[in-house]
Amino acid sequence: MPLRVYNTLSRQKEDFQTVEPGKVSMYLCGPTVYKPAHIGHMVGPVIFDTIKRYLTYSGYKVTWVVNITDVDDKLINRANERKMTVEALAQEMTQDYFDNLKTMAVAIGADGIDHTPYATQHIQEMQDIIATLIEKGFAYPLSGDVYFNCTKDEDYGKLSGRSLTDMLAGTRIETHGGKQHPADFALWKGSKPGEPAWPSPWGPGRPGWHIECSAMAKKILGDSIDIHGGGLDLMFPHHENELAQSESCTGKPFARYWMHNGLMQASGAPGKVGGGHDKHGDKPADLTAVKEAQEANKLAGSKGAASVKELFAKHDPETIRFFLLATHYRSPIDFSDERIAETGKSLEGFYRLFETYERAAGQSFYTLKPATIRGNNPALSEEGDALVTELSTLRQRYLDSMDDDFNTGGAVGVLFDLRKTLNAFIGDHKLDTAAADKSKLPALTAGMTLLKELASILGVFREAKAKAASADDGLLDGLMQLVIQIRADARKNKNFAVADLIRNKLNELKVTLEDRTDQTLWRRG
RNA sequence: GGCUCCGUAGCCAAGUGGCUAAGGCAACGGAUUGCAAAUCCGUCAUCGUCGGUUCGACUCCGACCGGAGCCUCCA
Numbered sequence: 186m187p188l189r190v191y192n193t194l195s196r197q198k199e200d201f202q203t204v205e206p207g208k209v210s211m212y213l214c215g216p217t218v219y220k221p222a223h224i225g226h227m228v229g230p231v232i233f234d235t236i237k238r239y240l241t242y243s244g245y246k247v248t249w250v251v252n253i254t255d256v257d258d259k260l261i262n263r264a265n266e267r268k269m270t271v272e273a274l275a276q277e278m279t280q281d282y283f284d285n286l287k288t289m290a291v292a293i294g295a296d297g298i299d300h301t302p303y304a305t306q307h308i309q310e311m312q313d314i315i316a317t318l319i320e321k322g323f324a325y326p327l328s329g330d331v332y333f334n335c336t337k338d339e340d341y342g343k344l345s346g347r348s349l350t351d352m353l354a355g356t357r358i359e360t361h362g363g364k365q366h367p368a369d370f371a372l373w374k375g376s377k378p379g380e381p382a383w384p385s386p387w388g389p390g391r392p393g394w395h396i397e398c399s400a401m402a403k404k405i406l407g408d409s410i411d412i413h414g415g416g417l418d419l420m421f422p423h424h425e426n427e428l429a430q431s432e433s434c435t436g437k438p439f440a441r442y443w444m445h446n447g448l449m450q451a452s453g454a455p456g457k458v459g460g461g462h463d464k465h466g467d468k469p470a471d472l473t474a475v476k477e478a479q480e481a482n483k484l485a486g487s488k489g490a491a492s493v494k495e496l497f498a499k500h501d502p503e504t505i506r507f508f509l510l511a512t513h514y515r516s517p518i519d520f521s522d523e524r525i526a527e528t529g530k531s532l533e534g535f536y537r538l539f540e541t542y543e544r545a546a547g548q549s550f551y552t553l554k555p556a557t558i559r560g561n562n563p564a565l566s567e568e569g570d571a572l573v574t575e576l577s578t579l580r581q582r583y584l585d586s587m588d589d590d591f592n593t594g595g596a597v598g599v600l601f602d603l604r605k606t607l608n609a610f611i612g613d614h615k616l617d618t619a620a621a622d623k624s625k626l627p628a629l630t631a632g633m634t635l636l637k638e639l640a641s642i643l644g645v646f647r648e649a650k651a652k653a654a655s656a657d658d659g660l661l662d663g664l665m666q667l668v669i670q671i672r673a674d675a676r677k678n679k680n681f682a683v684a685d686l687i688r689n690k691l692n693e694l695k696v697t698l699e700d701r702t703d704q705t706l707w708r709r710g
Numbered sequence: 711g712g713c714u715c716c717g718u719a720g721c722c723a724a725g726u727g728g729c730u731a732a733g734g735c736a737a738c739g740g741a742u743u744g745c746a747a748a749u750c751c752g753u754c755a756u757c758g759u760c761g762g763u764u765c766g767a768c769u770c771c772g773a774c775c776g777g778a779g780c781c782u783c784c785a
Contacts, residue, residue, distance in 0.1 A: 534748090
């Protein structure tokens, strides 16, 4: 089955064909760095990181760009509030963003985001595009600003499915004095005193919001890119305008596939995590009230939108990543601590399996070296155990899911099936006991290696978790072994009252004991 | 008002014009265990409502109900 990708432009899944065979250029709209990232900001990067991993696994050479918007009204206002420069604020928040990406297993570099261009470092490229647009008649200067002329762009609105007449009918667009059409948007904004400004042929000013992406995508990836991504909220006006100005400038298709991820929603609180939410539409007369309500909501802050760093204090980042990938990327995700905790529970079985495997095989799951390229997996093509056949089937199901518009939710389901299969195999052959049928170990390792392969594509189970108690010098485990020994003696003497007392008291201390046939294991939680 | 999208079991969630509608969490029954834990096996849905198209629809079309997003420089 060929890879198929849902394209917002056509509103359907299309066979994936790149501009250049074997290569994929990918541009994801990054954050405006004016405040700490919240969970919603992680959705796009995690999904596109997974997409890059899968495309790479499928044999493509992928170049991925995520831009940093480091000049904008919100930055200016925020910097003023905090009495710091826009540069300093941007630097601080960019670092926060990068730190969070790293924690979420999204790398900066060849294994992840290849380029992170900054808007302020591409002013010249933006001005070049603006100049070209003016020259071609797609844009016009107006008292220090420059506007894109939407009516000159024949297919304006094709991405979001809007027409200029619809937009007029909506009357939601405030007409700025002098603009030729209400939908015309700023390419260049003349600066007010005290604002960041760059010299330009149209006077000192700063770029409009959309132009930076056009400029940076063009510079780094070329006139036509393969995939352009971002949150669903960016489809209009941001991506629509970006597309319009880019194609008007170059005369070439800007992006083959537009991919939009669904937004994170705080559970119980309608609306997206990051901002206010208001219903409107029925009462256009109530504009003022609506606006006031919006402001109030903005001040109230982001309900349910703890910063990512606060979230990491409560939940394992791997759990959060898994949580994000368990749902299809185009669906909205309902976010709550309960949901993530539930995901955490569902992952425990994997960690147990890894421990079991280590006991059985004498090597860590994390040291297994899985195939990194799709193709026939030699370990699975050998005639052998019935397990091997089953593994091949599961692997194919996984690939079919991912080929279908990166259906990570379906792929996650296969991971759980694989877990069950391997646990059953271990049980059938008593592989975690002294009575193990050692001849079955290679088949088990093949299965575990496959699990590693499939999980790696999702960016999970790649590395062992850092030991929580790094300060512990082994005392804790020593004490536990002592307690376990004492309890084992009690059990041997059928003194179950003592044995159960020990176990119950340990439970109260959040320590779980597991009596296996030949030993007793303990773990926290 | 305009433009999109969604509605699958107690909860989360994948998927399909026709064989048994993935998987997870929870619950229940069983195997295992001294009892537990962990693991395995099993039980648990006719797919918002009403029409239409079709030999046949949960899957296509329409209406309605319910929910979400955008039209406001939020990823």
